[in-house]
Amino acid sequence: MTQKLISRFFEPPYAITLEHYSYEAAKKAFVQMRPQAIEAEVKKSNLRGLGGAGFNCAMKWSFVPRNTGKPIYLVVNADEGEPGTFKDKYILTYAPHLLIEGIMIAAFAVGIHKAYVYIRGEYEQPFLNLKCAVEEAYQNGFLGKNILGTQFDLDVVIHRGAGAYICGEETGLLESLEGKKGYPRLKPPFPAIVGLFGCPTVINNVETLSYLPFIIQNGGEWFAALGTEKNGGMRLFSVSGHVERPGVYELPLGIPLRKIIFEYAGGVCGGRKLKAVVPGGLSAAILTADEIDVKMDFDSLRAAGTMGGSGGIIVLDETTCMVEALQVTMRFYAHESCGQCSPCREGTGWIYRILNRIVSHHGRLEDIKNLTDIGMFLGGTTICALADGAQMTFLSYLKKFRREFEAFIQNKEMACQH
Amino acid sequence: MNNTLALTPTLREKLNQICANYPVQRAALLPALHLIQETYGFITLEAEREVAEYFSIPLADVREVMTFYTLFHSKPAGACHIQICRTLSCDLRGAQKLISHLQEKLGIQSGETSADQKFSLSVVECLGACEIAPMAKVGKEFIGPLTIEKLDEMVESCSQ
Ligand SMILES: Cc1cc2nc3c(=O)[nH]c(=O)nc-3n(C[C@H](O)[C@H](O)[C@H](O)COP(=O)(O)O)c2cc1C
Ligand code: FES
Numbered sequence: 239m240t241q242k243l244i245s246r247f248f249e250p251p252y253a254i255t256l257e258h259y260s261y262e263a264a265k266k267a268f269v270q271m272r273p274q275a276i277e278a279e280v281k282k283s284n285l286r287g288l289g290g291a292g293f294n295c296a297m298k299w300s301f302v303p304r305n306t307g308k309p310i311y312l313v314v315n316a317d318e319g320e321p322g323t324f325k326d327k328y329i330l331t332y333a334p335h336l337l338i339e340g341i342m343i344a345a346f347a348v349g350i351h352k353a354y355v356y357i358r359g360e361y362e363q364p365f366l367n368l369k370c371a372v373e374e375a376y377q378n379g380f381l382g383k384n385i386l387g388t389q390f391d392l393d394v395v396i397h398r399g400a401g402a403y404i405c406g407e408e409t410g411l412l413e414s415l416e417g418k419k420g421y422p423r424l425k426p427p428f429p430a431i432v433g434l435f436g437c438p439t440v441i442n443n444v445e446t447l448s449y450l451p452f453i454i455q456n457g458g459e460w461f462a463a464l465g466t467e468k469n470g471g472m473r474l475f476s477v478s479g480h481v482e483r484p485g486v487y488e489l490p491l492g493i494p495l496r497k498i499i500f501e502y503a504g505g506v507c508g509g510r511k512l513k514a515v516v517p518g519g520l521s522a523a524i525l526t527a528d529e530i531d532v533k534m535d536f537d538s539l540r541a542a543g544t545m546g547g548s549g550g551i552i553v554l555d556e557t558t559c560m561v562e563a564l565q566v567t568m569r570f571y572a573h574e575s576c577g578q579c580s581p582c583r584e585g586t587g588w589i590y591r592i593l594n595r596i597v598s599h600h601g602r603l604e605d606i607k608n609l610t611d612i613g614m615f616l617g618g619t620t621i622c623a624l625a626d627g628a629q630m631t632f633l634s635y636l637k638k639f640r641r642e643f644e645a646f647i648q649n650k651e652m653a654c655q656h
Numbered sequence: 657m658n659n660t661l662a663l664t665p666t667l668r669e670k671l672n673q674i675c676a677n678y679p680v681q682r683a684a685l686l687p688a689l690h691l692i693q694e695t696y697g698f699i700t701l702e703a704e705r706e707v708a709e710y711f712s713i714p715l716a717d718v719r720e721v722m723t724f725y726t727l728f729h730s731k732p733a734g735a736c737h738i739q740i741c742r743t744l745s746c747d748l749r750g751a752q753k754l755i756s757h758l759q760e761k762l763g764i765q766s767g768e769t770s771a772d773q774k775f776s777l778s779v780v781e782c783l784g785a786c787e788i789a790p791m792a793k794v795g796k797e798f799i800g801p802l803t804i805e806k807l808d809e810m811v812e813s814c815s816q
Contacts, residue, residue: 309679321743321782359690359727360739360783362796395677400686400725403781417685417711419724435680478745478786485787520744520782552745552786566747570781576724 243452243472244445245488247333254367256374259335263451264342268386271454276347280450282458284470286491289315289406289443290519290548291623292469292536299348301430302438311434312345312353313415313441316368317399317406319358320519321570322550325474325486326444330357330364333448334371338394340447342380343454345392348440352393356411359399369396403574407622408441410576421578422622445474465491469535473549477503480510480555491535491546495525498534499553511556514638518547520567521627523634524554545630560639561646564632565593571628582625585616589632601647610636662692662703663710671710682711685721689728698729726780734769734776736814739793742779745786749801754790755779757804761811774815 251258267276281296302310314337318326329337341353357365372394375381383391402420404410410420412434433439449471453461462470469491475498478484482504489498495517499505506512512527517534523544525532532538536546554563572590577583589612592605613636617629636643663671670691675684688707692699704722708715722728740758742751758777764770766779783798785791791800794810 318784319782322745322786324784324786327784358784359725360793393677398686398690400690401727402725414686415683416680417682417721418717419720435683476786478789479748484745484789516744550786552748554748558748563744563748566742566744570743573781 240472240489242488244329244333244336244448244474245486247336248328248486253333253335254331254371256335256378259339261335261339261342261380263454264339264380265386267343267346267454268388268390273347273349276343276454279453279458280347283449283453283461284458284465284468285446285449285453285461286469286536287443288445288449288473288549290320292546295442295446298430298442299344299440301428302348302440303431304349306438308437309352310348310350311437311439312341312348312350313408313411313429313434313439314341314353314355314444314447315406315408315411315441316355316357316361316364316444317411318361318444318548319403319406320521320548320550322476322478322516322552323519323548324476324478325549327361327364328474328486329444329448330361330368332367334364334368335375336448336451337368337444338371338375338380340450341394342385342392343450344440344442344447346390350440351391353395354415354434355394355396356405356415357396357398358406359401365396365398372396402576403570404576404622404624407624410622411441412439419576421576422624424621466533466535466537468537475534476548476550477553478551479516479553480507480558481505481553482507489534492533492538495530495532495534495551498551499530503551503553506553506555512553513556513558514554514560516550516552516554516631518545519550519627520552520570521545521631522547523630524638526638544634547627559646560635560642561593562597564635565590565597567631567635568593568628571624575624575628579620579622579625581615581619582628585612585625586628588612589616596643596647603644603647605647606636606640606643661706662696662700663706667691667695668710682713685711685713685718686725689718689722693728698732700730726778731769732773735774737776737778737795738810739778739780739783741781741783741785741789741791741793743782743786745782746789746791749789751790754792754802754804754807758807758811761808775811 247253253259285295287293399405405414405420407422409423414420429439464471472490475487487502515525532542539546568590572586575582575586613633617626674687704718708718762775769776785798788800790802
């Protein structure tokens with residue numbers, strides 16, 4: 239077993255109340271360190287954004303202008319909507335104090351006095367746990383005015399979403415937080431410069447922030463050494479689908495996918511054969527069974543034509559009908575496209591309808607070519623990356639399992655297994 | 657027309673406090689709608705009007721937000737609201753069968769409420785609980801892994 243950082247709090251006594259959590263890293267950061275020193279440690283740590291894009295955390299912070307006279311905001315992305323991903327829920331539920339400590343450290347480093355946690359509307363118990371923890375933190379001087387005897391003030395506001403995948407996209411989230419529908423914004427300007435309420439804004443995922451206390455306690459170099467060259471530390475992999483032991487596994491970046499599935503998640507259900515794996519949330523290109531020696535860090539996965547994304551691993555066994563799996567997948571994007579950009583709004587719906595036709599045995603062979611054509615214009619033409627994700631997963635199924643699509647169309651008797 | 661206000665003085669006071677969390681009042685629109693829905697179970701057009709007035713924004717803006725987000729309802733939901741997931745991790749573990757079973761058993765489709773007002777059904781996308789797939793959210797709770805038997809038991813206990 240490798241060591242546990244965040245996930246040690248997923249078991250009793252947890253970090254739900256201050257009885258079991260003492261904010262040692264925040265004390266160290268606030269009392270012994272200067273903001274620049276904190277940023278330097280985070281830079282050394284090679285901490286990457288764990289919400290989906292894998293962007294270097296320290297670099298993102300460095301884009302934020304510090305002396306514009308405007309406030310700087312921290313927005314914590316707790317919207318967790320990428321299918322196959324459920325790790326932030328564990329942090330919010332079992333370790334809300336760890337997240338608050340991470341927020342404190344980020345805020346102190348960048349000079350932020352107001353943080354908004356945007357939490358997905360369906361997460362009611364996690365919301366309540368976080369709310370209690372925030373209140374407790376206020377009562378004990380970890381939030382509010384003159385934190386830990388310093389001159390530093392920080393307020394944390396929890397803001398509930400209301401059911402929209404697109405609000406996990408950072409600029410859709412900002413719009414939503416401003417009280418509007420979640421239509422993503424054109425970039426540039428990037429949120430670091432013009433973000434929430436027109437002010438410079440840092441947006442980080444729950445898990446990204448929750449690693450900061452460990453980096454402060456043990457140093458950036460220590461954290462970096464846990465991972466690969468440019469992918470520091472560990473991450474929480476959410477494993478689901480056809481595995482014996484679905485769940486959250488905290489493992490070093492760069493661990494082979496095979497190991498996660500077979501050593502940690504207990505292998506494929508019922509000893510059946512592996513067929514395919516989605517390695518980084520639904521939007522990541524699918525991998526076939528013979529591609530699972532890939533290393534699970536952002537750069538290796540990109541080199542393998544897919545992405546690390548949100549760390550959601552979905553395992554498909556040999557009984558899976560890929561046509562149906564793709565239909566279910568594309569239904570998601572058709573449903574969740576916000577409707578702002580035509581290629582995405584029309585493209586995802588169009589693809590879903592053709593797949594429906596194929597699944598109901600009215601497919602034609604030219605459908606595969608049509609699907610490919612529609613898929614080609616889906617990505618790269620829209621305001622946000624929802625369509626790019628839909629495109630990536632979509633084209634990968636067509637490419638890697640094309641034979642199965644052809645056979646399904648030709649053989650009208652062929653049926654999905656379930 | 658109902659002439660009791662949705663935004664009672666107490667709710668108005670709460671809303672004022674929520675607004676203080678934001679430098680721009682409009683940012684409190686989603687919290688306001690959550691507040692009303694938590695209080696009454698759903699949001700009437702009349703309540704939307706009051707919200708629009710409170711924020712000094714057109715009713716159309718409130719409508720737009722109400723309809724963009726799936727969690728806001730303009731009709732009362734059944735006493736037991738079942739949100740059952742249909743996305744890939746749940747589908748791989750048999751969600752489709754469970755959904756058909758539930759629709760048949762309750763005699764309603766997604767988005768509907770049973771005639772006796774006991775059940776509402778929503779077939780939804782991934783709820784972030786794929787580790788317990790196939791799963792559903794019943795009230796505030798995530799339940800799974802579901803089987804037909806477990807679903808039946810759950811429906812049974814909600815019927816009482
Ligand atoms: C369609 C879409 C949905 C997203 N959903 C989420 C989400 O639910 N949670 C999240 O943290 N990031 C999500 N992201 C990524 C965010 O845009 C952003 O990169 C992230 O919050 C930045 O934080 P990080 O650098 O700490 O990862 C999504 C991106 C896209 C394009
Ligand atoms: S796919 Fe059903 S909870 Fe994630």
